[in-house]
Amino acid sequence: xxxxxxxxxxxxxxxxxxxxxxxxNIYLSENELTFTFEFVKKNWNQILSNPNxxxxxxxxxxxxxxxxxxIKILFxxxxxxxxxFL
Numbered sequence: 339x340x341x342x343x344x345x346x347x348x349x350x351x352x353x354x355x356x357x358x359x360x361x362x363n364i365y366l367s368e369n370e371l372t373f374t375f376e377f378v379k380k381n382w383n384q385i386l387s388n389p390n391x392x393x394x395x396x397x398x399x400x401x402x403x404x405x406x407x408x409i410k411i412l413f414x415x416x417x418x419x420x421x422x423f424l
Contacts, residue, residue, distance in 0.1 A: 347379070359374075364405055
């Protein structure tokens with residue numbers, strides 16, 4: 339499973355991130371999108387290894403209030419569904 343995720347993450351694009359956000363009604367600014375893409379590319383492995391280490395509130399100032407609230411809800415939703423598999 340790790341190899342599958344690794345291959346996907348190596349190929350992920352900024353457009354992939356933006357399309358996912360748009361499907362979740364999150365409209366990221368250019369700066370928000372760039373930060374999100376770079377953060378995901380750099381930290382995905384550590385987050386999968388230890389999802390509890392991610393303190394999403396540390397990034398509140400990066401996003402608009404509306405986007406941050408939506409992202410936090412989305413993160414919590416996905417974490418509650420999938421943390422057992424990590």
